[in-house]
Structures are given as C-alpha cells and as structure tokens.
Amino acid sequence: MREAIRDMRVRGAGRIARAAAEALARAAEAFRGEDPGAFIKYMEGVAEFLRSSRPTAVSLPNAISFVMRSLRESPPASVEEGKRAVREAASEFVVYSKNAVRVIGELGARRFRNGDVVMTHCHSSAAAAVLSAAHRMGKVDRVYVKETRPRLQGLIAARVLSDAGLDVTLIPDSAVRYFMKDVDRVIVGADAVAANGAVVNKVGTSVVALAAKEARVNFYVAAETYKFSPRTIVGELVPIEFRDPAEVVGSDWIAAHPKVEVLNPAFDVTPAEYIDAIITEKGVISPYAAPLILMEEYGVRTWLP
C-alpha cells in the first residue's frame, strides 16, 4: 500500500487518505502478540512509515491522525480491543470521506445559477461531484475542461463530466484567458488548504484563479476538511513536489538535449484573495475562515509542542 501511494498508483488526496486508513486497519489485523502497549507502539511505527510515503499529501497524516486518535484517546485494555478500535476508526473515516464528497457536491451545487458556464482544472472528485449535482439540478450544462499538462488529468475530467451529461469543451491550458470571458464560475479541487486560506492544488490552478479574478469570475475550491493543513499553523510551508521531467517531454527528448533543464512542479499555491469560497462538507466558507475549521478539527492548543 505504501508503495502504491508513493508511486502515485493511488492518486487523489481523498483516495490516498482512505488507502492510508485501510492500510492501518490491515496492519492492525496482522499484529501478532498480546501486549496492548506493544500493539500501540507497533501501530505508531506503521503510522510513521505510512506518513513518510508521500510527504506532501496533507490528507495522509490527517487520515492517520484520525485513526490513531482512537488508540491514543482511550488506550485499549487488550490487543483485541485495540484492533477493533482501529478497524472501526478506519471504517468510520472511509465512510466519512466518501460521504464528504457527496455532501460537498450538494452544498456546492446550490452556489450555481441557472445557465452558468463553468471552467475546471485537473480532475477532482469533489469538484466533479459539485458539477454533477449542479447539472442534475438543471443549473449547469456547459463546462470548459483544461487538459492539465503534463499528465492530462483533464482528459479524465472531460470523460467523467461528459458521462454525467454535461456538455464538455476541452481546451489547452494556455487558452485559459481566451475562454475565461465566456465563463461564469470556476471550480477546482485542492490537495491542501493552508491556515491562511491559500490552496495548494495541481500546478496551473493559481493562474486560472488569477485570470478569473481579472474577469470578475467566481472561483470556488471544493475540499474535504481533512485537507486543511494544521502544520501550516506552525509555520510550515506546504512543500511543492517536483515530479519526473520525463512526464513533460519524454526521456528521449531529455536525453537528446542534455543541456536543457526540465522542471515539473506538481502543485502551485493559490492565494486566498483569489478564492471566493471553499466548499467543505461542513459548509461553504470564505478561505479566510480556514483557521475556524482547523480550530474545530484539531483545537488551538494542540498546534504547539
């Protein structure tokens, strides 16, 4: 599982989070022994191991914290009880996570008006849920999908949204400003939301937001609350992962041009001032209300050691 997460075979912040919860449950089952203290120690090792697999994914440690809290808050009297606690917490997380996307879809769809033309970037389950719900409510028919180089996740989004019945127009990333004039609202997903309301998402998101701002187009982010990053409260920057340059031009071209550097950052940061609202499963909030979510989820006093 760790390999699958690390190698990006498991993709998407939500799927990674659920995979981590399930990995913890399976690791718990696999424990052999009778000492509850040893079990807790073992599980903490597993948690640490999983955490290190994708250091930039905020949803991963949040999911692990959710599951591990069940052990920490009421230490089990027996290994059996501990296993059950982990199993139930993991299961609860998976249900919560899947439910969150559905609720986001419903809450977000209410933000749209009849006839709205929408643009999206990359593929996000939460953003797609909003668009599908808005389409079912008869509000949204047309959506521009950016191809999202280099991995072309836009093609996935185009297929998913087209299957959901929307009229999809696929465009190259560079055409974002050209088509922005026809757009009423933008919706994207998020990999992480920082304490100051900035959103980390697939590279290119910030430039869509900039072009939307320039044209007075509403820009929404759909994000489950376990993507809010408590570490940013203590000053940590969300690290930007650089992926394999071969995704951009292929290894042949790179080999043929040894003097040309090729850089492939996976994410960029959209500042809060370009974001009109973040749609979470707990409500539609201003990005500046991100600290409220963090405070509610993690408490103020737990920020510092």
Add this chain to the structure above:
Amino acid sequence: MREAIRDMRVRGAGRIARAAAEALARAAEAFRGEDPGAFIKYMEGVAEFLRSSRPTAVSLPNAISFVMRSLRESPPASVEEGKRAVREAASEFVVYSKNAVRVIGELGARRFRNGDVVMTHCHSSAAAAVLSAAHRMGKVDRVYVKETRPRLQGLIAARVLSDAGLDVTLIPDSAVRYFMKDVDRVIVGADAVAANGAVVNKVGTSVVALAAKEARVNFYVAAETYKFSPRTIVGELVPIEFRDPAEVVGSDWIAAHPKVEVLNPAFDVTPAEYIDAIITEKGVISPYAAPLILMEEYGVRTWLP
C-alpha cells in the same frame, strides 16, 4: 507557395512575409505578355490570391502592400520595367525583414541588465535574437521556456536558445505563475500589433503577461513594424484562427469521445496595459505608440477608403 503558406508549412510571421514577397517576384517573372496594364492587373490578381491564403496573418498583406506599392506609385512604362520594380521591391523587403530581426536583437538586448532571468513563450525569431544578443553581451544567462502546447514550439525555442549558449529551463505552460517569481523580464514575439497597442500572439501569451503584471515583471514584445495592423484602425478585430482539435488530443481520443468538444484557438490578445515596451527595428516604443508607427508606415489619410 500559397499552399505552403496556407498549410502552415511556412510558419512564423516573418517567414510568411518574405515568402509572399518572393512569390510575387516569381509570379512577375512568370508573366507572359507586353501590356504593362495587363501586367499590373495580373499582379493584383496574384496579390489578392496570396492575401487570401492566410487571412489572419498581418505580415502577409503588409509585405504584399510593400511590394505592390512599387507598381502603384510609379506605374511602369513596360512589362520589363514592371518586373524589375517587383523584383527589386521584393528583394528589398526580404533584406529589410532579415535585417529587422538583427536590429531588434541589438536594440532589445540593451533593455536587459546583468544577471536578468528571462521567460519566453512559443518560438519567435525576434525574441530569440534579443535573447541571443543579450547573452553575447554577458547580460542574460538563464531563460525559462514554456513548452507551448499543443504544437510544442517551446521545444524549438529551447533548442535554439540552448545552442546559443543560454541555460534553458523548460517548463509546462501551467507552471507559468509558479516560476514567475524567479523571473526579471519576459520577452515574446508577435503575430500582429493592433492600433490600440494590443498584441496578438500564440495562445497563452496573454496569461503570461497577466502573471508578469501581477509580479511587477517587465513584459516586452519583439515585433517588426510590418506586423502592425493598419486594418485595426478601421475597426477590424484581428481574427483568431481555430486550428485542428487533433493537435490537442489526437484524433483517436476525439473519435472515442464524440460528445466532448475540443477547441484549439491559435492566438490570444494581450492588452497594451500588460506590455512595457514593443521592440521594433525602428526603436523601442510603448505599445501606446503603435499609432505612430502606423501613421508613419501607412499615413493617416490612407486609413479610410
């Protein structure tokens, strides 16, 4: 030649202009007959025919006007004289055009400071000339080149600039805002410059300009004066060509997704307020001085019929 221009085998506004001038010269040679009037009429037909091959290229009619002016201003006494006039004007245009790129390179390079990091979009001979000259002057070493989907002209630029000795970093188009913070100046070419100083160039240019403006990065356009569009004075919008959607995702994908529309605009329009200077072979001007260039080249009174 017309087919070569139309089918985009001849690419780049400068090359198209020179090809048109040469095509006129060759057509003149091919004329059989002795009546100068018939010759002029024939040449006007050829000119009209060439003009229609790429209706969106501003440099094309400007080159044709340059050559044909030799006939209109002093009607030849004989076909022979007419052929010579066309031949000389065409030759003069080609020399002027090639020279213009070199002069732009030299004038533009003076705008840079030692250590400047530059970004460019698409491939433009004039922009490359500026970067090469600035590099030879020891001012510029590093340049970010955007890949410029869907036709990846950025790869050509990367190779050309790397061969010229610059340290090239190739990036996906979406990463434009991520890397803009490291950049001191942007330089791009132009397909056309409108009377209000707006620049028509490869799609994506306007979003680079927007991101440069946001970060207080100077944005320069390198453009020969025959790219200034007199038609925009009389109200014409520069038409934006839509190219084959298969350039974006390939025809297989399109066939497999019949309900997804794919749009592939070739150009976009960058407003003058995002442009710090246009580097022409006649000097470095504010985009708002575009009418001066038009007035000098075409005269005020000739704008209207």
Add this chain to the structure above:
Amino acid sequence: MREAIRDMRVRGAGRIARAAAEALARAAEAFRGEDPGAFIKYMEGVAEFLRSSRPTAVSLPNAISFVMRSLRESPPASVEEGKRAVREAASEFVVYSKNAVRVIGELGARRFRNGDVVMTHCHSSAAAAVLSAAHRMGKVDRVYVKETRPRLQGLIAARVLSDAGLDVTLIPDSAVRYFMKDVDRVIVGADAVAANGAVVNKVGTSVVALAAKEARVNFYVAAETYKFSPRTIVGELVPIEFRDPAEVVGSDWIAAHPKVEVLNPAFDVTPAEYIDAIITEKGVISPYAAPLILMEEYGVRTWLP
C-alpha cells in the same frame, strides 16, 4: 401582518424582523385549545407561513428562529406556558433588536475621525444611528446621500440625517464617482450578510463600494447580527428579488414601449474585499469574521441536517 410584510408596507430588515416576532406573539394569543403539542404544531405552521411571506429577507427567519427556539428547547407543559414563552421571547427579540441599533450607533461612531466627510446609500436605521452618534460626538458634519432610485429611499435618509443636524448633500446615483474624491468614509446598512462576508443590500451598494475601493475610502456596513445568513453556509445564494418595473419608469411608459424590457433588481451583492468593517451590536469585525458570528449564533453543527 403577513400581507403587510409581503407587500412591503413593512420595510427595512429590522422592522420586518420585529413585525414577525410580534406576529408570532399575537398568533400565540389567538390559539384556542389545551393541548401543548397542538399548540407547538400550530405555531410551527404560523412560523412557516410567515417565513414564506418575504423569502429574501434574512432577518425574517432569524427572528422567527429566535422566538420559536423558546418552544423547541424546552417544550411547554401547558398551552399557557407556551403562550408565555412565545410572548416573552418575542418581547425579548424586539428589545434586543431596538437596542442593537443603538449599540451599533455608538460602536460605529468611534470609527470616525473629526472632520470626516461621509457618503451613504439608501436609508438604513443602523447606518443613520452611526451617523447621528458620530455627529453628536462632533466628528461628522457633512454627508453625501445618494437618491437611490427607483424608490428614492435616499430622500428619507436625507430628511432623517438633516433633522439630526448633519449638513446633507443629496446627489444622483450616477454622481457617485464624481463626489467620491471628497469623501473619507462610506457607511451603508445591510439586508443580509453571507458566510463569506459578502453583503446583500439595496441595489447600487456594490458600485459605491467599488468606487470607494478605487479611491482608498473606507467602506463600512452597519448590520445587526440577526442579518447574518446561516443558510449561505450550506451553499444557498441569497436570492435577489426583482421588483415591479413600473417603479422604474411608470406603467404608462412601459405600456407605450412594449418591446422594451425593464428590470428592477432590489439588491446587489458587495464582495467582502470591498468592505473594511461590519459594525454589529457585538463589535466591529472584519467581513471575513462573519463565520465567527454565525458560529456563535447558530453553532457549527446545526448547519447541516
């Protein structure tokens, strides 16, 4: 009462809210029967009925929730007890609401400096309370009042403020930018405050805010906390009511020009980024702190079903 509210005979978010509270009290008195369960059911019907009278007024359901909470939280043992609970809650709301305007006046007035020239739009009791208090404190003497077409509520504001001793200058709505250069601060009321800090108020408010932003003029909103809209947390847009076109040009003109459509939106939405502070009876807050108010008033967990 319902008719009075619906027909806009009762106007102003505060008055509507108080009228609703009183209507509930009167409806409770009118109940005949002894079964407390039937009483509650009856009251809920009345509440629902009142709620539907002005679907766009946020203060209406908030006032009704305030009163009805007295029944829901501790179900009465008898009808008599229920009637008393409703009566007392309604009375408490009316006192609170009237008091709120006074407190807003005092808190808001402290925001002004001696000699400030102020602009206002439409007529708002809360904004007028702030201006009167600031005038009594010797801080504000001059106020620009926009006429606020089509119903000319600016004329009411002009009279009220002039009676309060201020020097009033009445101007047409279109002159907003012309006079903005002379203005130090703007203050307006609100019909509703959304979870993202956006303010819904009489149409034209957003354009005053835009012109104030352009000129670095502070823009304040005076709003009681029962105007904060909890429904916007669950994604609802505050609906914009369209009123009778005859208010704009008269029915004769409309009849004489059957092909001309006349639209008369009652409100518009001012984004939080144009608002410097919202003055509530609980303190002067940033619009971005709207979720705090909502959380305190309604609790986080009650947002979702």
Add this chain to the structure above:
Amino acid sequence: MREAIRDMRVRGAGRIARAAAEALARAAEAFRGEDPGAFIKYMEGVAEFLRSSRPTAVSLPNAISFVMRSLRESPPASVEEGKRAVREAASEFVVYSKNAVRVIGELGARRFRNGDVVMTHCHSSAAAAVLSAAHRMGKVDRVYVKETRPRLQGLIAARVLSDAGLDVTLIPDSAVRYFMKDVDRVIVGADAVAANGAVVNKVGTSVVALAAKEARVNFYVAAETYKFSPRTIVGELVPIEFRDPAEVVGSDWIAAHPKVEVLNPAFDVTPAEYIDAIITEKGVISPYAAPLILMEEYGVRTWLP
C-alpha cells in the same frame, strides 16, 4: 440660436456644433456693408458671442474654428467672397459632421462579435449609430440601457435602439454592476476628449467604466474628432457644469427641505486607463493616441500663443 444652445434646447455635442456652424452662415448673410475687414471683424464678434453661449461644450469652439479658418487663412477680397467662404465652410462642416456619425457607426460595428451583449449610458448619436450598424450586421441583438438620471436620456436611447430592432433592457443606474456580468462590451458617446485621453461625458459614465474594467468588459467611446479638446493641451481642465438641482428632486422637495443641498453635476471624467478604444470617423484609436488626433487637427505649434 445662441439662446437655443445656451438653454439646452439644442442638445448633444454634434447638434450644437452644427447649429453653431449654421448660425455663423446666417450671421454672415445678415451682414450689411462692403468692407471685407469690417466683415471679418463682425464675424469674429459673432464667433466670440457664440463661443460664450455654452462654455463647456468642446464641439462648439471647434466648429467655430473650422468655419472661421476659411476667413483667416485666405482673407477674402470682398464681403461677397467672405460670405461665400463662410457659407461653404459651414456647409462643409455640417456635411462632415453628419457623415462622421455614419462612418463611426460603420467602423465601430466591426469591433463587435456575433452575440455580443452591450451596455450603454445616456443617449449618444454616435454610440447609437455603432449599435444600429452592429445590429444590421447581425452581431448585436441585446443592449442594456441605463435610465441616466436625472434627465432620463436613457429612455430616449431605449426607444431609438428598440426602433432600430434591438432587444432593449432598461435598468436603473444603480444596477450597473449587477448586470455588468452579462455584458460583453460597453459603448458610450463623449462630450469632450482631453489631451491625455480622458473622456468627459454624462455623469455616471466613469462609474460604468470602472465596473466594466473590474469585469474585464471592453469599454468603447464613440466620438467625432471635433470633440477632442485642444485647450486641454495647454493645461485647461474641462469644466464640469452643475445643472439645476430641481432636475434631481423637483423644486417642491427642495423648497420643503431648505437645509438639504442638492448637487447636479452634468458630466464626469473617465480616465484613459478604463477606455479600450475611441471610435472616431478617422479610425479606431487608443485613448492614448488622442494627442495624435489633436496634432493632426490643430498642429503642434498652435498649442501655445
């Protein structure tokens, strides 16, 4: 005629200009005497007299200069010759002026695209000519017309454009930002264009321009070149006329509220940075090219005494 101009019975910069030209012609006819010098002196008195009738109208002195130039440049040998010169110049100006509106209509219409939704403010013959031409070309069907308080010239525009076949929606001035999101382009007329490209037009124009800028909507001004103000080159501000307060609220209301000041500025100034293009009969130019027009019309050296 002077009274008609002064009392605003003759309205609109174009009509005023033509009326002034015709008044000069009639005054010339009325001259009795044989001394050409006396005739010139007499005409200069008439010109001065007309100039003073509406000191804020730029088109008035420009029209007078046009006609009087015929006398100044080649002083007539006889009164008869002088009268003919004046008559012909006046007639030429009237033809030119009427023709200018038509040419502006044609040039401006080319700036629009199929399906554009347009907004306009006040009533301007030139702007209406553009919209009618664009409608005839099948490009524009829908236009928002602001009522333009206090004199409601928007109602004239609504009727004229509706008669021309457009679908007209009349809105209150305050709703400008509410509807701006549905608009693709704005077009207005001008009373004067200053040397720095700023446009003086009916009060409220600048706030439409601001809202258009905020929403990335193109803002065009339609203006004949005789509205360009050479006096602004020598530092004069275009004076803003204040009209009768009774236009705003009626004299009864004013009498009943003696302590309320009512101000009624006729014009405001839209800065060049909010204007995308000025459509003149000589071409479509950037507002920053206003000095070019002035230089061509009046010459550089004539700016100073």
Add this chain to the structure above:
Amino acid sequence: MREAIRDMRVRGAGRIARAAAEALARAAEAFRGEDPGAFIKYMEGVAEFLRSSRPTAVSLPNAISFVMRSLRESPPASVEEGKRAVREAASEFVVYSKNAVRVIGELGARRFRNGDVVMTHCHSSAAAAVLSAAHRMGKVDRVYVKETRPRLQGLIAARVLSDAGLDVTLIPDSAVRYFMKDVDRVIVGADAVAANGAVVNKVGTSVVALAAKEARVNFYVAAETYKFSPRTIVGELVPIEFRDPAEVVGSDWIAAHPKVEVLNPAFDVTPAEYIDAIITEKGVISPYAAPLILMEEYGVRTWLP
C-alpha cells in the same frame, strides 16, 4: 517606571509590557496595610495610573489586564496572598513574553525558503528573532534594512542582524520600491493588531507593504498575541501618536522656519489585504483570523459592557 514608559526611555511594545508587569509587582510589594479589599483598590489605582502613561501602546493595557486578572478572578483572602498572586502573575507574564519572541522566531523561520532575500523596516525584536532563526537554519543570508527616519531605528536593526551573521544592506527609506524587485519576503514587527487584521506599526510600514503587494512579495508581521487590541472590536481606532517635530529636522531648523509646519506621526496603519500572515507565538495566522485570537484571549462576551 511610569515616567520611563511615558518618556519613551522604555521602548518597544514588548519591553513596555514587561515593564508594566514588573511595575505592578513592585507596587504590590510597596503596599502597607492588612485589608485585602484596600489592596485590590490600591492595585486598581496603580493599574489605571500605568495605563494612562502611554495611551497608544496596546501591549500596556493587555499586560496589566493579564496581571490584574489574578486578583479579579480569585480575590485574595489576605494581602500577603494578593501580593504573591500579583508577583507570580507578573513573573509569569515576563516569562511568557520573552518566550513568545523565541517561539515566534522559530515558527516564522519555517516560512522562509533557502536563498530568500528579505527586507525589514524599523527594529522589532520579534522580526529580528525570525530573521536570526531563519539564518541559523541556513535559509536567509541577505536582508535589506530601511534606515527608518526620523529616529533611525533601522541602524539598530542593521547592527543586530549583522551581529547575528546576516549580510545587511542599509538603504534610505525612499529606496524601498527600487530594491523591492530583489526581495522575496518582507518581515516587520507590530505595535498593535486591530480586530479587522490591520496592523499599526512604525510609520512607513504601510508603504513597504504597498510596494511588496505591487511586486507579489510576501509580507509578514511578527507580533505577540498581547499586541492584539480588544478595544478595536468596540469601534476604537488605534490612535496615531505625533511625536516631536524636532526629531525630523532639529529645533534650529524649525526655529529658523517658523512658517513651515513639521509633522512627525509615529505610526501608520497597514490594511489586512497587504499582509500575508501574522506570526504569533500561537501559530502563523491570516490577518483575517485576528478575531479568533481576540476571542480566545478575551472572550466574545467581554467586548461590551
């Protein structure tokens, strides 16, 4: 001590706060008598006296409130117990305050990236702590320090930061925009943080923030939470102190130019929209989260009487 604070011999919001806490402890020791009620009354007099010494320093009343709360929350049974309570609270505050600067240094340093060039204004212990920590972590080497006229606190900052090992470049205040292009981040301290996230700091701070915003440079404020001003919630403006004009030009120049007024405001106000984050000892927050800090420290209900 009061004199030392008032006369600015004790400078810096942190030092003033600690001096006030210690003054309270010493005043408590000096009390002679046995009646706990008289002791409390005496201490409240002392507190009031201290509060009045520097009315503009937010940290002063906050420190006094912290210490006095120990008496108010659990009234002492004896004077001895009261003295101990004051002594311990004062001591706790001093420790907390010194610790806060260290924690801010550590949290803030994490916000920087390797190679960041930083600018700072005036001298702030908290900002210097951040820069020193970032330097120790190998992230920051170069810092621009503005001289900060008229009292030249920048020279202190230059020395402190140079001693800490950073490469310091001292520049005149006016050169802020010239050098901003070389800067990656700005960090300054604060005298007070208002409820709407605005920061009051040494005059000139707001213009640095404006230039940073223009150039997309991150702007951070380092501030202990006892600098957050609860009074601004009830509408109070943070008053801007005007200091001795002789600090600007010397008393000789002033005497020689009696007709020239010289003004020397000590602080200015930087609006929240120009601030990317406030680094407190409780975490790194958006300025818009200031109400959260205030709510946590002082409670919502204590804002109003």
Add this chain to the structure above:
Amino acid sequence: MREAIRDMRVRGAGRIARAAAEALARAAEAFRGEDPGAFIKYMEGVAEFLRSSRPTAVSLPNAISFVMRSLRESPPASVEEGKRAVREAASEFVVYSKNAVRVIGELGARRFRNGDVVMTHCHSSAAAAVLSAAHRMGKVDRVYVKETRPRLQGLIAARVLSDAGLDVTLIPDSAVRYFMKDVDRVIVGADAVAANGAVVNKVGTSVVALAAKEARVNFYVAAETYKFSPRTIVGELVPIEFRDPAEVVGSDWIAAHPKVEVLNPAFDVTPAEYIDAIITEKGVISPYAAPLILMEEYGVRTWLP
C-alpha cells in the same frame, strides 16, 4: 565647469543643461586658430568631454546637441562665424530653458482646482514654478513636502514654497502613505523622461506615485522637453547612479560597521501607468505621448545610426 557638473556642485537637470551650453560658448571663445574645420573638431572634442562628465543626466547631451546642431547643420565659413553661431545657440538655449520653466508653471497651474492640497517630493524648479503659479491664482494654499533623504532637498523645497507664500507641511519620507489621504494632487520634477513615458527622478518618486495611484490622487510630472531621452528609443535603459553611502549614515557609522553594506541610489523609475500627465513647456501631455515629443524634437529617422 565640467568639474562643477561632475561633482554635483551644479545641481538640477535644468542648471546642468544651461551650464553645459554656457561652457560650450566659453570654450568656443577660447579657441585660437583660423581653420573652421579645426574649430568644429575642437568643439566636438569639448562636447564629448562635457558629455562624459555626468553620463546619467539626459538634459546634458540634449543641451549639447542643441548648441552643436548650429555647427553641424550649416558649417561655418570662418572660425568667427562658428564662434558666433555657438554663442547665439548657447544663448538661445539658456533663454529657452529659463522660459520653459515659466511656461510650465503657467500651464501646470491651470490643472489645479481651488482648494487643492498638494504633495511634492525633492526640489524641482519646474514643480515649484507650477505650485507658485497655482498659489498666485488663488488655487493652492497647502503643500506637503517630503524631506527627501538622504540629501534633504525637501528642506530647500519647503523654504522656497514657504517664501512663495504657501502653507508648507514638512514630513518624513516614510509618512507618505499616512498623509496621502489628505492630498488632492502630487507634482514632482523629472531628471529624464523615457520613450515609454516612464519618468526617472529622485529616488522615492516611484513610491509616492504608487501611493497616489492607490488613493486615486492625480500625479503630475513637470519636465522641460529637453529632459526627454532619445537614447531610450534605441533601447538604452536610463542608468541609475549610486551616490556616496556616507550621504546616508555618515562615514563614521560606515567605518564602525564594516560588514554592513550601505546603498544610495540617486534615482528610481516611475512607470507611465502611475503618471496622469507630464507638464512640458509645449503643453500638458499624457506620458504615453512621450514619443510624440521625441519625434518632434529629434525626428523619427534619427533614432538609429
């Protein structure tokens, strides 16, 4: 004279220009010989020598070109004739230059309205002429003068303007944004005006312009046309001179802090978009009309060698 110019004993672009003209006249007088060719060669050497004394002053080569043109355009038949030509041209330049400041004062003053409060930066004869003229016209009474560190030219301006009868308020440079809200217009001088309308002036000018833009305050530049830089047309950046660091903190402080770098740039560049008008002796123009002035003064064709 050359030393006086280089050592900044002669200060101000206008004085430098006149000093250069006079130096040429004196050098001409000093020539001994009879060969007109030798005289021209000698004078060109002098011109070159003078040009190199202050390479960053645009007015210097412009003044020299003005005088030397008299020799180049009509080569003198004798040394005597040459001396006379130089003498007359130098004298003409001095008269023109002094006259220019007066005309600028008069033209600029018309731009102001009664009661305008003005801010200025550094000391400029042209800006002071405008303010004095506006004061004489009864329009301007109050002016904020920034001290203009490090050389405190603001103190000169304060004295000059106070002597001219204005109410002067002297403020530290850092207080620019604090006082901008009270200001209606800003006026400054210029050291050079570039072809794209950017203005080079005393460091700090660009940050005043930025703060003026933020507050919708008009920003004017007063500049004689011989400050327009033809070299910028051919791509040259106007070089920014760095002056002695000891001007900033004194050489003692520098000696005591050897590890602190002190930088003292003399000028900065204000982009055209922050400038509302440039007041020249030839009229009040938009900065975007700078090319017109250059074209008129130097001709288009002379831009390139």
